[in-house]
Amino acid sequence: MLSNAKRQKSKVKSQKYLQKKFYFLLFTCFFLLEGNAQCAMCRASLQNEANKAVAEGVNDGIVYLMAIPYILVAGVFYAVWRLKQKKKEVVQ
Template sequence: MKKVAVIFLFMILITVSSSNNVNAQCAMCTVSAEQSVKNGNTQGKGLNSGILYLLAIPYLLISGMGVLWYIKYRKRTVNYAENV
């Protein structure tokens, strides 16, 4: 078990140390965001809200699956304890 943890931490260290800074927006999104800020429009806020919405959905789905798994696991252990 200790060996697996060391390998996992080593892989994370290599991944973090080898990453580069990148700009992940497409050209149209970048121009739209820059122009909206300069002109005082609220498109940039909408763009940021959309990005946060897209970011939150996977975390919510994984959290929901984790809660369901925990509830199912807890019921199984309670039933096992009652039968023993």
């Protein structure tokens, strides 16, 4: 049988796991939402109906430019995480 301390520890672990799962789901929902980014100057210059395709191209360009820093930061965090995992393996 499990002691009370072990049960409590197991319960805390499962709560942390569910919390991580919830935050991942929340992050995924926000990440998958479609973004329409456009600065005020671009919107004013491309607002008429004749430039519909150009306006969509400008929007896509802005979104791609915005995504690059996030990808770079994610890469740095992944590299740090991987280094920590290797240190844990060496210690054990």
